[in-house]
Amino acid sequence: NAGVTQTPKFRVLKTGQSMTLLCAQDMNHEYMYWYRQDPGMGLRLIHYSVGEGTTAKGEVPDGYNVSRLKKQNFLLGLESAAPSQTSVYFCASSYSRGLAGEDEQFFGPGTRLTVL
Amino acid sequence: AQRVTQPEKLLSVFKGAPVELKCNYSYSGSPELFWYVQYSRQRLQLLLRHISRESIKGFTADLNKGETSFHLKKPFAQEEDSAMYYCALHGSSNTGKLIFGQGTTLQVKP
Numbered sequence: 001n002a003g004v005t006q007t008p009k010f011r012v013l014k015t016g017q018s019m020t021l022l023c024a025q026d027m028n029h030e031y032m033y034w035y036r037q038d039p040g041m042g043l044r045l046i047h048y049s050v051g052e053g054t055t056a057k058g059e060v061p062d063g064y065n066v067s068r069l070k071k072q073n074f075l076l077g078l079e080s081a082a083p084s085q086t087s088v089y090f091c092a093s094s095y096s097r098g099l100a101g102e103d104e105q106f107f108g109p110g111t112r113l114t115v116l
Numbered sequence: 117a118q119r120v121t122q123p124e125k126l127l128s129v130f131k132g133a134p135v136e137l138k139c140n141y142s143y144s145g146s147p148e149l150f151w152y153v154q155y156s157r158q159r160l161q162l163l164l165r166h167i168s169r170e171s172i173k174g175f176t177a178d179l180n181k182g183e184t185s186f187h188l189k190k191p192f193a194q195e196e197d198s199a200m201y202y203c204a205l206h207g208s209s210n211t212g213k214l215i216f217g218q219g220t221t222l223q224v225k226p
Contacts, residue, residue: 004159031212040125042202043160043216050211058213090160094212103148103212107160 001026004108006091012114013081021076021111023091031094032074034066036087049074081115088112118143120205122217129193130225137188137220139203148206149186151177155199193224
């Protein structure tokens with residue numbers, strides 16, 4: 001099993017450009033999450049999904065959109081990138097909420113994005 | 117408000133010294149707390165969760181509801197323990213969302 005994979009690993013954008021980050025998981029997890037990691041800020045939740053076809057806003061959703069058309073994929077889009085979106089982006093997935101031992105979140109390797 | 121606070125950005129100790137990584141939380145219900153670890157060039161992974169009361173790689177963490185703390189401890193630090201450590205809280209909604217602290221970098225010197 002590959003677990004959680006993210007594409008691309010690195011990307012440099014100019015202000016105003018758009019891009020999509022792809023997250024894929026092969027563990028048949030229902031829940032998926034997008035976080036951003038910034039120095040001194042920890043991980044902050046951008047958007048999340050509790051199932052195919054559903055998405056919801058997290059703590060810092062502005063400037064991002066997401067889609068979950070297939071259970072195994074969770075896409076994060078930046079329509080018009082800004083320097084404030086320079087960060088490391090992590091995707092995570094989990095099986096379900098509430099059952100002991102099944103609520104661990106599994107993380108991808110991260111995408112390092114720089115917006116100039 | 118639900119919040120997790122890790123007051124130390126960096127904790128530097130010598131090999132063999134005891135380690136305590138502090139975590140305080142704010143939550144009105146019964147909290148579910150976790151420690152995640154990120155080793156250099158590796159992905160974030162679960163280290164331990166309070167509900168299982170387990171010891172992983174020599175680390176333990178006890179939930180203290182009176183002090184609203186979930187400090188991570190290890191009696192004798194090893195160089196391979198050097199990493200970024202995040203304390204995390206499960207929110208109250210049925211979505212599996214985690215609220216992370218700011219993270220503490222543990223540096224174990226030889």
